[in-house]
Amino acid sequence: MALPGYAGSILYVDLTQGKIKKESLDVELAKTYIGGAGVNNKLACEISPEVNPLSTANAIIIGTGPFNGTIIPGSSEVMILYKSPLNGAFTYSCGGGRFAPFLKSSGYDHVVITGRSDRPVYLKIEDDDIQLHDASDLWGKDSFETTDILRQRYEPCSVIPISQSGENLVSISVTHIDKGGTVGSGGLAAVMGSKNLKAVVAVMGTKGITVAHPRRLRKIVDEVLSRVNSYHKRPEMMMGGAMTMTSGWVPEGVIARNSSVLIPYPQDVKEIQAQIYELHKRSRKKIACITCPMADKDRIDIAERGMTIYDTAIMAERAIMTTSPAFGHSDSASPLDRYAEALSYFDLVNRYGIDRLYSFHGLADFVITLFEDGIITKEDTGMELNRELSTILKLVKITALREGFGDVLADGAVATARRIGRNAEKHLQNVVKGQFVTLDPRLSALGPMEFAQLTYPGRCFGVAGAMGAPTYSPGWPLPELIRQAQRCGVPEEAMGRIFTQDSFNPGRLAKHAEDFYCLFNMLGLCHRLYISRFYSVDILAELYSAVTGIEVSPADLKVASERAWNLWKLLNYRAGFDRKDDEPPEIWFHPLKGVDRGYPLMDYFHTTALTKEDVERLLDDYYEERGWDKRNGIPTLGKLRQLGLDSFAGKESVGDG
Template structure:
């Protein structure tokens, strides 16, 4: 195959049917793969009448045309579905090995429909596709499941859910290769609702570039850029993604204690520097990636595993007022084993802490209680006690206790580690992201903080909408190819276009790619509109709009969202209600 195999594997767990269908190549060219292709297929398969946790919802696993080509970071894959947490379109992507291995089985896409009668697993190997009993694995953690199913880095890869997914926890992740997560929006719960414990893949097909010389040349060019950028060649390998912890804290944009403050007095203790100094065993990489941002860590008590990433260190750290790096790291490990989204988990715990401190939740829980993390996470996965409430996410939790404004979420998805009062453009990203508050669909960290490529005033709002839209479209492209966003911090779309051309043999320009990005964004928007979302949902928690930051470099700021939104709809060619105009479709 050159780029696409042209095949969809379509499995209905209710009937047990396994079908191979052709991929509509017209659609593939328009949406490439990954997130874009997933959104396009979901559009046809899952309408507003479908309950996210019903058998009618589907899981669509998509690779992209460059997946498994060995182009740098060509390891990632995507899952699309309707989210049980938010009701919006769900897309999530993950690195590691599984995506590459699935592509090697000779399919571009795996659709899973229906609901198995009993716990099951899917195995896709050169010997065929099997649906098998997984009764012996049900209830087991991700680590054990992954091992029992024969995880073998380059040969056989396991994706599964943990207890959280089985118990339909709305913030449950799907885990692949043991410790990588399709995290946000609750895909693990969808998988659990299908009684599907795991999907194991082993393949031997190759994604051969159509033009080998040009492909090699582009690997060389890309490699040079990755080596030249201090971010991808030094900061990320040395300190991991948490390298930005101190930076974000210093500028007063590190949400602290459920966004009550925007600086954490112990940020240095949970920073990338601290991780490297205190718990790092070694760094590691996903398949075909020279960046090696992954941390392998070991805590004082001897627990070893992957993490913590910046977002996880923040979620259990600053967000909960906790500075105990060991316990934060173990919380991360536990989430991986239970199959939970660390951002939503930590954010929701922070929400519970504030509810309790305010006397709205009957609990002794307080900010800073590192020792509570373990049980809260475990109880969430098993839906025990307070955990049963946390399992519903911050929005349902806060609403239940009469304080909906305390949930730090947009469209139901918990906010990540940037306080938008100190990064106005990021606020617009959160408010408009189709899957809910998200930093991965248009992150403004580059222009608003790192001065990459050019610094723009992070407090300004005028003129931000255009930049945000371009970043969103760009992220949609990267997620559709599928590349890793960290590579994109050193390598521009132009290079991805040339690599895509070499792989597929079809000419692609950066312009073509950016048009795909816009197309994907508009389609996702339409999906949400069809689900009943309106412009009223393009908003932020009250706290960010109305409570000025109390101290630090962002002191006095709220997010000035309204004028940015007006500009944003205009820039996108949407009407004043945020509905794409006919000529945009």
């Protein structure tokens, strides 16, 4: 019998042999690694670190947590681990929708997919009926079309599809769960495409899960929902979605030309923003992941343009501009035109399955800048490269289809620079682990989110450094940062190392933010700001105890999170990643050029300019806070022993420090 909170089984699918195998979820495995990202990491230890990401031996590991399938608000996240074709790392993707609870309703906590089918197939999971169906009729269709067709066949169901970019093994491909939550930055769709796997469909099953203490769980959930319902921004979010939360976050301009200049917004940007926000509210139909009380995902219907698009969360600053942060803004277009053009771009990248935020924005700006500077020409690209919308849309299409110059772009920034040659790599700036920095600290200041872009294993992802609103918008008073740190489980003994009377250490704080973030990925809980703000490590411990019947303290959960994070770090070290991959981009130490002033790298409070040596010391502090070796940025043998991971120690452990 399964533990309360767990479905109780792991499903193994060998696409080469067409074999399906079901194994019981080991109770001790679940207790030690919780679920989701934690158990995924342990299962990934069976993958060779040398495996080619697009080979049959690479595995796609889909994981749920003990909160999935319960009444806990925001318990919709599914975690997917695979070796990335973008950079060779063991990277994580997470997304919402209905996939995680539907998978558990059929009796499975995790799915491990290996091999390669000799023809296009999709995997359908429905209770004990696990089938590989022919997908020849779906091959060549975009992810939204594929989802619509499979829904017609199996609703109620949840779908993780791929589009043309995945079929063409594009390394900067992503996909959408249920036409909503993005998942797969780092090339998940390409890994699926390499296996001839068009989609995974989780049909709502009949098995469900049990909860150890239903009344106790209901009491805690009611308290959380009471706080959600009294949140002052919630009524407006029901109308405006994510744009409500981000409407005040619009920066001074757009970073462009290989992260070297700041192109200012028009002087009337606030008025434009307000008009677009009203358009957005009028055109929006809210979409919520299962159990989500905030409904931040969007369906937008613009009758004036005959448009209907779906997006995971339309942010305010994106809709102000013609297309995206890499390409500046329209000088004269009306708010409706700006909004419609932005949506047309979002819709195209979503349907083709291109990672617009962490790859394509910066990549398009990179090659356009090379073209503007004469380093590449029309002879290289086959087309004029400029910052007009039509050019950007064409680049999206040819990248997804690997047509012409798009084949050069398809494997990401580093591969593009190498294929171009002519010292193009010297012009590639603001890239960490093959992805573009999205939170440039010269514009925002160096807080824990900006810092976490360096240390996140396998990719560049700053959200892992989040601890509430003060980390999303630097400059908040220090007492509020301290309050958020306490909420997120920073132990009292660490507070003195992190905080001084008038400042704090973002490197040390980022470690604890990552621990808190990792818990959400282990439990199956959404970590977006407007969900995670209602949880503390104390509440998470109470919820886990109520769901599973395993009594844990906040400190117990924090240790489990550290265990999962350290094991993940080891997976990536074995794949070739160490301190050299956590180094800050050199461009950070050159002021961003504005119209009438420069923007140097500053501390969180904008009081002190930071040098490369300062950031290197913060990296040292981060590693020390984690108990890792400062020389190479990996766990010490002492840390592994402390976490019960000494069986994983090998040449990568560095002594008893």
